[in-house]
Amino acid sequence: MAYWLFKTEPDELSIDDLAAEPERNFLWDGVRNYQARNFLRDQVQLDDLVFIYHSSCKPPGIAGIASISRTAYPDPTQFDSSSLYFDAKATEQQPRWVAVDVRYKQKFGKLLPLDKLKKFGTLEQMPLVKKGNRLSVMPVSDTEWQNILSLIHDQD
């Protein structure tokens, strides 16, 4: 079992949306970055745990946990010409992008803000806290996962 962090804009899909339908499998679509796609396609496994990170909001930070309920399959939005995520170069025979499904697991009492993550020295290797980082799907080591959980515990 592995750990991950997925970014989402809460206007699009938030931890509250997941929590509102805890039995539902949510399509995690719209990943359009090759490095992020390769993680989804090659490494994300069933029942892996995922920190849900809220980006482009105030304040950005980790809001809760989801689990992987379906491993990678072709992202349907790449074939949909009315979608923002449409990709004319993708075909059903040769899909370019993949999606996974996630399920709600937990919402933290308080969001763990990015500035706290940045202050915590042992997390400095995470792409998340590095300047200019744009990776929307990233692995989280066992140690990082435990350290972040303890930060959550401290502030709750």
Place this chain on the structure above:
DNA sequence: GCCAACGTTGGC
């Protein structure tokens, strides 16, 4: 709204 950082595109 600004803009730094970064990924992608396309001409050569």
Place this chain on the structure above:
DNA sequence: GCCAACGTTGGC
């Protein structure tokens, strides 16, 4: 295959 131009991300 280089690299300038461009578009996007995402914190501030």
